[in-house]
Amino acid sequence: MGDTVLLAHGSGGSMMRELIEGLFFDAYGSAELLRGDDAAILETLAAGGADAGRLALSTDTFVVSPYFFPGGDIGRLAVCGTVNDVATSGAVPLWLSVGFILEEGLPLADLRGICASMAAAAREAGVRIVTGDTKVVERGHGDGIYINTTGVGLFAPALGYADSGHRGTRRALSGADCQPGDRVLLSGTLGDHGIAIVSARENLGFTSTIESDVAPLNHLVADVLDLAPHTRCFRDPTRGGLASTLNELAMQSQVAIIVEEEAVPVHDAVRGACEMLGYDIFQVANEGKMVAVVPAQEAEAALCAMRASRYGKDAALIGEVAAIEGGAVDGVSAASAVGSVGAAGAAGGDGGGAVGAVGATGGDGGGGGRRTDRAYAGAEPLVTVRTAFGSQRVLDMLVGEQLPRIC
Amino acid sequence: MTMPDMALLDSFRDPLLARRLLAAIQNRAAHLAEHTKRPVHLMEVCGTHTVAIARSGFCSVLPESVRLISGPGCPVCVTSNSDIDRIIALTRIPGVTLASFGDMIRVPGSSSSLQTRKAEGADIEVLYSPLDALRLAQERPERQIVFVGVGFETTAPLIAATVERAVAQGVENFSVLVAHKRVPPALAALVNDTEVALDALILPGHVSTVIGSEPYRFLARDHNIPGVITGFEPLDVLQGIAQLLELLAAGRADIEIAYRRAVHVEGNPTALAALERVFEPSDATWRGLGRIAQSGYVLREEFAAFDALRRFSPEVEPTVEPQGCRCGEVLRGVMAPGDCPLFARVCTPAHPVGPCMVSSEGSCAAHYRYRRG
Numbered sequence: 001m002g003d004t005v006l007l008a009h010g011s012g013g014s015m016m017r018e019l020i021e022g023l024f025f026d027a028y029g030s031a032e033l034l035r036g037d038d039a040a041i042l043e044t045l046a047a048g049g050a051d052a053g054r055l056a057l058s059t060d061t062f063v064v065s066p067y068f069f070p071g072g073d074i075g076r077l078a079v080c081g082t083v084n085d086v087a088t089s090g091a092v093p094l095w096l097s098v099g100f101i102l103e104e105g106l107p108l109a110d111l112r113g114i115c116a117s118m119a120a121a122a123r124e125a126g127v128r129i130v131t132g133d134t135k136v137v138e139r140g141h142g143d144g145i146y147i148n149t150t151g152v153g154l155f156a157p158a159l160g161y162a163d164s165g166h167r168g169t170r171r172a173l174s175g176a177d178c179q180p181g182d183r184v185l186l187s188g189t190l191g192d193h194g195i196a197i198v199s200a201r202e203n204l205g206f207t208s209t210i211e212s213d214v215a216p217l218n219h220l221v222a223d224v225l226d227l228a229p230h231t232r233c234f235r236d237p238t239r240g241g242l243a244s245t246l247n248e249l250a251m252q253s254q255v256a257i258i259v260e261e262e263a264v265p266v267h268d269a270v271r272g273a274c275e276m277l278g279y280d281i282f283q284v285a286n287e288g289k290m291v292a293v294v295p296a297q298e299a300e301a302a303l304c305a306m307r308a309s310r311y312g313k314d315a316a317l318i319g320e321v322a323a324i325e326g327g328a329v330d331g332v333s334a335a336s337a338v339g340s341v342g343a344a345g346a347a348g349g350d351g352g353g354a355v356g357a358v359g360a361t362g363g364d365g366g367g368g369g370r371r372t373d374r375a376y377a378g379a380e381p382l383v384t385v386r387t388a389f390g391s392q393r394v395l396d397m398l399v400g401e402q403l404p405r406i407c
Numbered sequence: 408m409t410m411p412d413m414a415l416l417d418s419f420r421d422p423l424l425a426r427r428l429l430a431a432i433q434n435r436a437a438h439l440a441e442h443t444k445r446p447v448h449l450m451e452v453c454g455t456h457t458v459a460i461a462r463s464g465f466c467s468v469l470p471e472s473v474r475l476i477s478g479p480g481c482p483v484c485v486t487s488n489s490d491i492d493r494i495i496a497l498t499r500i501p502g503v504t505l506a507s508f509g510d511m512i513r514v515p516g517s518s519s520s521l522q523t524r525k526a527e528g529a530d531i532e533v534l535y536s537p538l539d540a541l542r543l544a545q546e547r548p549e550r551q552i553v554f555v556g557v558g559f560e561t562t563a564p565l566i567a568a569t570v571e572r573a574v575a576q577g578v579e580n581f582s583v584l585v586a587h588k589r590v591p592p593a594l595a596a597l598v599n600d601t602e603v604a605l606d607a608l609i610l611p612g613h614v615s616t617v618i619g620s621e622p623y624r625f626l627a628r629d630h631n632i633p634g635v636i637t638g639f640e641p642l643d644v645l646q647g648i649a650q651l652l653e654l655l656a657a658g659r660a661d662i663e664i665a666y667r668r669a670v671h672v673e674g675n676p677t678a679l680a681a682l683e684r685v686f687e688p689s690d691a692t693w694r695g696l697g698r699i700a701q702s703g704y705v706l707r708e709e710f711a712a713f714d715a716l717r718r719f720s721p722e723v724e725p726t727v728e729p730q731g732c733r734c735g736e737v738l739r740g741v742m743a744p745g746d747c748p749l750f751a752r753v754c755t756p757a758h759p760v761g762p763c764m765v766s767s768e769g770s771c772a773a774h775y776r777y778r779r780g
Contacts, residue, residue, distance in 0.1 A: 004526040008513070014757045202535065209410075262422075272410040278767065388422035389429070389641060391464030393777040399756035 013240045013283075013398030036252050038235060039089035039153070041172050054172060056091035058082055059150040065143050067114065069200045071192070071211030074147055075114035077287055079121035079129075080216045081238065082151035084290070087218040088234040090173035090225070091153030096122065098132040098149055103142035114145065125216035127151070170225065177232040178253035182321040183299035187220060187290040187306050188213065188314040190242060191270040194284035199273060209269040213288030213311075220309040224292055228302035232293040240398045241283040243383070245291050246319075247397045250382035257383045259319035259395060282385075283398040293321060324382065419640030428645035429468055435652040436470040442656075446472045448604050449651055450740050452594065453611030454481030454768030459639045461777035473648065476740040477770035479593055479696060480611055482558040483510045484738060484762040484769045487692045489726045490586045491516035491762075496721035497553050497584060498529035503719065504547065506532045506540040507555040510766045515759065517727040537562075537569040537583075544573075544581035553715040556585045561613040563587045563704060564678035567685035570706070570713050582715040585704055588691055590614050591622040592702035598630045602741050607651040608634040612643070612666050617682075619674030620662050627660040638666040685710055694762065695735030734761035737770055744774035751775060 008015045025034065032040040039058035060081045067074040079096065086093035098118065102111065122129050156169040192213040199210060221234055237245040242264075250257050266281055274281045288311055294302040299317060306315035383395040439447060451457055457477045460466065466475065479485050495516045498505050505521070512521045512533060525531045530550070534540055537554050544552040556566045566583055573581045590611060597603055610623055615636040626632045633654040637647030646665045654661055664670050684707075691703025706714050731749050736742035744750055744763065754760040756772055763771035 002523070004523065006522055006526050008522065018757065268413040269410060272413050272416075275411050275413075275416065385464070387464050388420070389425045389463065389465070389468065390422075391466075391468045393462060393464035393467075396756075396776045 008399075011239060011398060013244060015399060016240075017397075035174065036176065036248075037089060037174050037233075038085040039091065039151075041089055041091075054091075054155050056086050056089040056093075056153040056155070056172075057150070058085040058089075059148065060085060061146060061148040063143060063146050064197065066200055067110070067144050069212055070196045072214040072287075073114055073117050074145060075116075075118035076121045077212075077214050078147040078149045079118050079125065079127070080214050080287060082149040083121075083125045083127055083216045083218050084236045084287075086151040086153040087221040088173070088236060088290075089153065090170045090221075090234075091155050092170065092222070093125065093127050093151050093153040093218050095130045095152045096127050096149050098129055098147065100132070100134045101142055101146040101148075102134065102136045103144050104136055104139040106144050111145065114147075121216060125218055127218075173231070173233045175233045175235055175249045175252040178249055178255050178257075178293045178321050179232065179295075180255055180321055180323040181296050182232055182293050183296055183302075183317055184246070184257060184259070184319040184321065185292045185294060185299065185302055185306060186237075186242070186264065186316055186318045187217065187292070187309075187312040188288070189265045189267050189270065190237075190286060190289070191266060191274065191279075191281045191284035193287040194241070194279075195270045195273045197285075198277070210267070210273065213286060215288030215311045217288065217290045217311060220290060220306060220312050223305040223309050224294075224302045227305040228292075228294050228298035230295050230298055231302060232295070235291050237286050237289055237291055239285050241281075241285060242291065243280070243282040243395050244397045246383045246395065249291075249293065253321075254324060255382070256322040256324050257319055258322055259383065259385045261385050262388045263316050263318045265314045265316050282395055296320075416640065419638070419642045421642065425641055425645060428642065428649055432473065432645065432649050432652060433470050435649065435656055436472045439652060439656050440470075440472040446474045447606045447652070447655060448474050448476055449607050449609055449648065450476045450478045450597075450605050451609040452478040452480040452590065453609075453614065454484070454766070454770070455613065455639050456480070456609055456611065456637075456644065457770050457773050458768055459641070459644055461773040463641045463644065464777070465641075465644065469648075473652070475609075476605070477737070477744075477773075478608075478740055479597070479693065479738040480559070480590070480614075481738075481763065481766050481768040481770065482562070482588065483514055483766035484734065485588060485593075485693045485695065486511075486514070486557055486586055486762065487694050488517060488728055489692065489723070491520075492723050492726055493716065493721065494555055494584055494586075495519050495521065495524060496723045497715060497719060498524045498531060500551075500719045500721055502549075502551050504530040504532060504543070504550045504552050505555065506534050506537075506543060506552055508535075508557065509533045510768070511555055511557060513759065514762050514765045515729065517724055537566050538572070541569050541573055541576075541578060541581055544578050545576075548580060550580060551719075552581050553719075554581070554583045556583045556587055559588055559590055559611075559614050560617045560682070563686065564617060564675075564681045567681040570685050570710055571681070573713060574710070582713045582718050583706070584715040585686070585706055586691075587686070587704045588693065589688060589702050589704065591618070591625075592699050593693060593696060594623070594626060596696050596699045596702070597739065598626060598632055600739060603739055605632060605740070607632060607655055609644075609647050609651065610634045610636040610662070612636060612638045612669060615664075615666070615670045615674070617675050617678045620664055620670065620672050621674075623662045627662050631660045633660045634662045636662070636664045636666050636670050638669060693738075695738035729760045732761035734763045734771070737761075737763050744771040747771070 009019045039056040042055050042057055044053050062074050062078045064074050083093045196210045196212040224231055235245045246257050292302055303315055303317055306312035384392050385395045386392055491514055497503055514520060521531055540552055540554040620636055623634050626634055635647045635650045637643045650663055650665050686704035687707050688701040689703050689705040690698055690700050692698050733742055733747040737744055749760050754764050756764060759765040763769035
């Protein structure tokens with residue numbers, strides 16, 4: 001892990017995973033944390049059926065520069081990011097807490113604008129902001145504003161929360177439940193948020209055409225669950241992009257995933273920006289997209305539900321789940337899951353992004369001391385992309401930060 | 408920045424044409440194999456080609472008898488450990504802000520890296536262009552801005568233009584660490600290396616845009632090795648391979664351009680003139696290839712004031728090569744990334760031992776990321 005924290009430890013890829021597994025898991029190690037999903041699922045005393053008495057809890061800290069960006073701002077991001085993480089668990093997100101770290105000198109008008117934006121996003125999502133905290137740090141010790149949000153959701157919300165997507169008792173979902181033959185759906189175009197941020201930050205001059213996709217997706221999740229009740233899991237491909245999300249799911253479920261490159265929707269302007277910057281579109285952050293893994297017979301219904309939703313018009317079936325050839329991957333066990341530690345994104349990183357929930361590896365223990373993201377020798381890679389040319393390549397997790405190349 | 412025209416780019420990714428070219432390659436390769444009774448070895452010199460090939464997954468569909476070897480064309484990778492140490496040493500000079508392209512940030516030197524120095528508080532900026540570094544120098548007159556000049560003939564003209572602009576605008580708090588390399592002398596060293604088995608070369612598109620096709624002529628004339636300059640889109644790469652197989656089948660050593668939309672025989676005269684005005688060729692040390700005559704650049708005497716090493720004379724630690732690292736052999740094409748004992752075991756993108764695993768253009772990183780399995 002090295003001696004110091006590096007920016008790359010916050011970028012949502014394999015280095016952040018090392019920090020989570022090597023430090024946070026060692027220190028905390030609760031069963032809820034070790035499950036490895038974006039939200040922790042908690043048992044409560046008021047048990048009333050399988051999942052009825054449970055609640056889902058997720059936290060996330062947002063650091064994005066600039067804090068106003070094309071298509072949104074840090075406030076909308078802070079509400080949507082946590083709402084989406086809670087929603088991936090299957091729970092209905094209901095309440096949020098908000099913690100601010102403000103830098104001395106931040107214009108009050110900016111703070112007011114950000115709060116209005118948070119209120120609007122919360123209204124849209126049907127969640128209530130119910131408690132909060134404020135700290136101010138000296139000028140030069142922050143990037144204007146950092147926001148932490150924590151979200152609570154219920155699997156069987158009481159009446160009176162109908163606008164939050166309540167449709168009776170929900171099932172607790174986990175990324176460990178994908179099965180061979182399942183289909184992988186993506187709720188829309190890839191990369192809009194990451195490219196909008198980098199172009200605004202670096203003044204690259206294509207800001208007018210690309211806007212962040214930041215949006216609350218709890219209603220989309222509810223719609224999909226209505227039409228495709230056996231949906232295995234949801235995950236929002238934030239920092240680290242679709243590549244990290246699919247690798248996490250594949251590792252948690254001990255399956256392979258094959259993506260059809262041609263089927264993945266991407267705006268031309270985003271593709272162009274990736275070409276220019278040398279970015280891999282599969283590793284660029286999204287803040288308003290959901291991946292759903294659905295049994296084959298419900299895939300069509302789930303796709304219809306997504307497309308009928310406000311934020312899912314460009315949804316597509318992008319791939320499928322397959323069995324791992326030759327059995328389980330060396331050093332990886334489905335049981336040794338990991339959890340939802342809210343590691344803050346890098347200051348000026350890719351736009352905050354969601355909870356650092358990660359997939360499982362044997363790590364130091366099962367893997368015989370190796371620290372590879374996943375076993376290499378003798379094992380098939382878990383996630384592959386089938387190109388339009390009929391060839392295949394591996395889709396790997398992001399390592400470190402995405403950096404522009406030399407030539 | 409101008410957005411690329413995606414419709415134009417897509418026309419070089421047409422799946423139908425790609426499948427046809429693949430079929431042609433298979434035919435030619437089969438024909439060739441009947442005569443040679445052994446696989447042909449094509450080296451892609453340029454790191455951007457290495458990534459393009461890996462990304463396209465072509466290795467899963469090319470015939471067995473066509474072997475692609477990655478060459479020394481990743482600018483970060485060929486930068487010697489001692490040069491990396493010099494760059495890191497500059498970050499320890501009070502008042503210096505180091506400006507670099509992103510790829511350099513994670514490369515380990517003997518005991519540190521720019522990434523680590525940044526975490527330790529060194530002032531390091533990641534930039535997209537050397538001109539941004541010049542602007543930074545104007546915005547922060549109290550700092551000394553040092554730009555890390557790493558790259559080939561592609562990026563060297565940009566540095567030359569920036570140095571000339573610094574002179575014209577009288578910017579005195581700007582300097583460059585020049586670690587640029589020239590491709591043709593390295594190719595000469597490679598083809599003279601008896602350990603390296605090469606039948607033909609896929610020549611770099613970007614570099615050739617600047618230098619043209621003539622500097623490679625000696626490969627065909629003196630060494631009987633054909634080369635095709637090609638671009639980076641899937642169809643460009645396939646077209647390049649198809650043309651090379653045709654040259655090999657005909658037993659004809661020639662240098663051809665399959666990238667006419669960007670490369671002219673005489674190169675880019677404006678860029679070449681800027682290079683000529685600002686730099687002169689000098690001997691340089693390449694990781695893996697060692698010291699090669701006339702394979703680098705230094706600033707000409709009239710621009711020597713912009714040489715960061717002269718300006719600051721940083722104290723450089725003794726160079727320690729990473730233990731067990733075989734990047735040198737990988738860069739010469741005598742070892743495939745997967746054959747290095749450290750590959751994917753000790754050396755991974757998260758914990759790179761050598762630069763070939765660090766740079767996005769490095770052959771080990773490309774191999775790890777796209778081809779494994």
